[in-house]
Amino acid sequence: MAPIRDKFTIHSRAVVCQDVELKGDITVGAGTIVHPKATIFAIAGAIVIGSGCIIEEGAIIVNRRKEVMRIGDDNLFEIGSRVECPTVGDFNTVSTRARVHHTVRIGSYCSIGAGCLVVPTEDEFLDDYTVIYGPAAERRTWSGRGKLQEADLRRKHAEYLREMLPKFNRLRRGEGS
Amino acid sequence: MDPPVYYSKAEYIETDTGNKVSRRATIAGPQNIILGGKTIISSGAIIRGDLRRTGAGHAVVISLGRYCLVGEGCVMRPPYKTYRGNFNYYPMKIGDHVHIGANSVVEAATIGNHVEIGRNCVIGKFTIIKDCARVADGAIVPPNTVIPALSLFAGSPAHFVEELPESTQESVEAMTKRYYTRFQPLDR
Numbered sequence: 001m002a003p004i005r006d007k008f009t010i011h012s013r014a015v016v017c018q019d020v021e022l023k024g025d026i027t028v029g030a031g032t033i034v035h036p037k038a039t040i041f042a043i044a045g046a047i048v049i050g051s052g053c054i055i056e057e058g059a060i061i062v063n064r065r066k067e068v069m070r071i072g073d074d075n076l077f078e079i080g081s082r083v084e085c086p087t088v089g090d091f092n093t094v095s096t097r098a099r100v101h102h103t104v105r106i107g108s109y110c111s112i113g114a115g116c117l118v119v120p121t122e123d124e125f126l127d128d129y130t131v132i133y134g135p136a137a138e139r140r141t142w143s144g145r146g147k148l149q150e151a152d153l154r155r156k157h158a159e160y161l162r163e164m165l166p167k168f169n170r171l172r173r174g175e176g177s
Numbered sequence: 178m179d180p181p182v183y184y185s186k187a188e189y190i191e192t193d194t195g196n197k198v199s200r201r202a203t204i205a206g207p208q209n210i211i212l213g214g215k216t217i218i219s220s221g222a223i224i225r226g227d228l229r230r231t232g233a234g235h236a237v238v239i240s241l242g243r244y245c246l247v248g249e250g251c252v253m254r255p256p257y258k259t260y261r262g263n264f265n266y267y268p269m270k271i272g273d274h275v276h277i278g279a280n281s282v283v284e285a286a287t288i289g290n291h292v293e294i295g296r297n298c299v300i301g302k303f304t305i306i307k308d309c310a311r312v313a314d315g316a317i318v319p320p321n322t323v324i325p326a327l328s329l330f331a332g333s334p335a336h337f338v339e340e341l342p343e344s345t346q347e348s349v350e351a352m353t354k355r356y357y358t359r360f361q362p363l364d365r
Contacts, residue, residue: 019203036203036205036223037203037223057203057223057225057252057254058223058252079252079254079282080252080282096282096299097282097299114299114301114317114319114333115299115317115333134333134334135317135332135333152259153258153259153264156259156263156264157257157264159264160231160257160264160265160266164227164228164229164231165227167227168205168206168226168227169205169227
């Protein structure tokens with residue numbers, strides 16, 4: 001395999017901490033926050049992250065496929081989660097220590113509970129509003145109640161972090177870092 | 178007697194009050210973190226003191242008591258919520274003689290004294306853990322849980338398993354003190 005070419009495109013309004021491991025072709029959209037100790041690995045294809053996402057410490061985002069991995073807007077990847085999905089929609093939550101395999105494509109408004117493993121052997125698409133929970137990774141569909149509140153919380157959280165993180169952490173800028 | 182647990186002297190910083198903090202731990206916003214003394218922070222731990230409450234002045238984000246242990250690869254970060262339409266992080270308070278096992282994620286609001294948390298646990302946001310409680314290895318405690326005193330919680334989601342004996346306080350205290358004395362530097 002050809003060596004990985006690093007190419008980071010970080011939007012001027014994105015907050016990416018210095019202590020983040022980036023590899024490969026990565027694009028980070030406006031207002032996205034990457035906490036220290038997160039890892040984004042574009043092994044084969046590129047990774048494109050939309051706007052307003054929050055990637056917490058210890059989260060790992062890997063693209064093993066040739067195609068571009070697209071992550072939508074306003075997603076939350078909590079501490080120690082691992083995501084390898086080729087596509088992720090908008091407003092999803094991947095909770096602490098959850099793991100999603102490369103066979104899964106995530107729609108929008110999905111939420112994956114703490115410690116859940118989503119590792120189907122065949123390709124699968126998670127419909128919008130799917131909730132995965134519990135030790136056996138059971139599934140339900142969210143009615144969408146409280147969606148506005150959730151969106152509001154996410155927006156305020158990102159806003160807060162955009163303001164606070166630069167005060168205490170050194171940031172990474174696009175190109176040449 | 179148990180054998181000592183050695184660490185390399187170059188890796189840890191020892192403070193006047195006997196705190197031992199690994200250089201390989203990630204500590205953000207150290208000015209907002211209080212360590213009570215004789216507390217050990219192992220390598221690979223992440224402590225987020227930067228996620229502070231907005232507002233003027235000095236804010237304590239994470240306070241740890243005496244004889245605490247933060248295991249390897251632990252993540253400790255304060256919980257957040259919106260209150261009356263304002264988003265904020267809220268401080269996290271941890272008592273004395275608290276051991277947190279390796280690779281656990283703690284987002285609790287309060288943890289009492291003499292608490293033992295196992296390895297690979299996930300402690301959800303705003304969890305309150307009372308004195309002398311224990312959380313078993315691999316437990317996933319959902320957000321806003323209250324773990325009563327002298328109880329053992331285990332599983333996913335974590336639930337009450339059994340009551341602990343009243344001697345827990347003494348035994349945990351002795352255990353944490355013993356661990357601190359066993360934790361010795363090794364010159365190489």
